[in-house]
Amino acid sequence: DPKIIQKPKYLVAVTGSEKILICEQYLGHNAMYWYRQSAKKPLEFMFSYSYQKLMDNQTASSRFQPQSSKKNHLDLQITALKPDDSATYFCASSQDRDRGRNTEVFFGKGTRLTVV
Amino acid sequence: GDSVTQTEGQVALSEEDFLTIHCNYSASGYPALFWYVQYPGEGPQFLFRASRDKEKGSSRGFEATYDKGTTSFHLRKASVQESDSAVYYCALGAYQGGRALIFGTGTTVSVSP
Numbered sequence: 001d002p003k004i005i006q007k008p009k010y011l012v013a014v015t016g017s018e019k020i021l022i023c024e025q026y027l028g029h030n031a032m033y034w035y036r037q038s039a040k041k042p043l044e045f046m047f048s049y050s051y052q053k054l055m056d057n058q059t060a061s062s063r064f065q066p067q068s069s070k071k072n073h074l075d076l077q078i079t080a081l082k083p084d085d086s087a088t089y090f091c092a093s094s095q096d097r098d099r100g101r102n103t104e105v106f107f108g109k110g111t112r113l114t115v116v
Numbered sequence: 117g118d119s120v121t122q123t124e125g126q127v128a129l130s131e132e133d134f135l136t137i138h139c140n141y142s143a144s145g146y147p148a149l150f151w152y153v154q155y156p157g158e159g160p161q162f163l164f165r166a167s168r169d170k171e172k173g174s175s176r177g178f179e180a181t182y183d184k185g186t187t188s189f190h191l192r193k194a195s196v197q198e199s200d201s202a203v204y205y206c207a208l209g210a211y212q213g214g215r216a217l218i219f220g221t222g223t224t225v226s227v228s229p
Contacts, residue, residue, distance in 0.1 A: 004159075033216055043160065043205060043219035090159050094216065105217055107159030 003027045004108035006091050011113045013081050020067075021076040021111045023091030031055075031094045032074040033105070034066060038087035046089075049074055081115045088112045118143040120206050120220035128226045129196050137191040137223045139180070139206030148209035149173075149182055149189040150217065153202045160205055160219075201227045 007022040025032060034046040048056045052068040063085075065077045078085060088110040094103050123138040141149065148167045152160040164173035166182040166189065173180055178193045189206060206220040 031216070042222050045216070045218065048216055092159070092216075104162040104165070107161070109157065109159050 002109065004091055004093060004106055006089075006108040006111050008111060009109065011111055013113065013115050015081060015083060015115055017081050018077065018079045019081065019113070021078070021089050021091075021113070023074050023076070023108060025072050025074075025091070025093040025106075025108075027093055027106060028072075029093035029095055029106070030071070032068070032072075033092040033094075034074065034076050035090040035092060035107075036087045037090060037110070043090075046076075047074075078113075083115045086113060086115045118147065118208060118210055118218050120208055120218055122206050122220035122223050124223045125221070126224045126226070128228070130228050131197055132195045133227075135191070135193040135196045135200070135225065137204055137206070137225070139189045139191065139220060141187050141189065141206075141208050143208055143210075146184075149180075150207040150209070151178065151180060151189075151191050152205040152207055152217075152219070154205065154222070155202050163204075165209075196225070196227045198227045198229050201225055 004025045013019050030051050032049045036044045036046055046059045047066045049068055063079045067075045090110045091108045092105050094105045119142045121140045148165055150165045151163040153163050154160045164175040166173040169182055169184040171182045180189045180191045203222045203224050205222045207217045210218050
């Protein structure tokens with residue numbers, strides 16, 4: 001059974017639109033993350049959350065907004081979509097002993113976003 | 117800032133060949149080092165880690181030794197199988213902030229029977 005559920009698996013969006021990528025984890029972890037993978041920048045860190053609080057944001061654009069409504073949820077809202085946003089977005093989690101610096105980080109299967 | 121460099125972008129091997137993927141890092145402090153593997157359609161999966169100088173990490177026949185002197189964590193496997201075909205990522209645990217893992221660019225390994 002997948003422990004980190006990402007929805008949808010595939011997503012096609014029109015330029016300028018807004019989408020929300022869903023992530024739920026059932027590992028009991030307190031730290032959650034978003035990573036982006038594209039041909040240009042493989043596995044690029046975006047955000048980290050710890051106990052539902054934003055800890056680090058390496059995304060330059062405010063168009064990307066994480067949302068944590070529950071402890072085990074970390075959704076990603078993307079507004080004013082651009083073709084350059086096309087990528088696979090991975091949600092991940094870890095125990096929060098040191099926010100993943102020294103512990104295993106678990107990844108979901110990703111949401112593949114295509115912006116046309 | 118912290119970074120990881122993987123030298124090989126693609127490696128093509130035959131079964132039973134020896135695999136080496138070079139990984140060098142640049143970081144302040146004493147980061148933990150990791151290897152992750154990614155299969156098509158999947159997210160990266162933890163392979164193993166090492167946390168201190170000269171420590172060897174290993175899993176599924178893969179191994180790497182943390183070398184602080186050369187800032188390296190090279191991945192090796194003595195005899196690869198077709199099922200080892202995947203993308204391999206070296207990563208370091210970011211020492212500051214909440215960034216967690218910083219990944220290298222990945223190495224695509226293709227093993228032919």
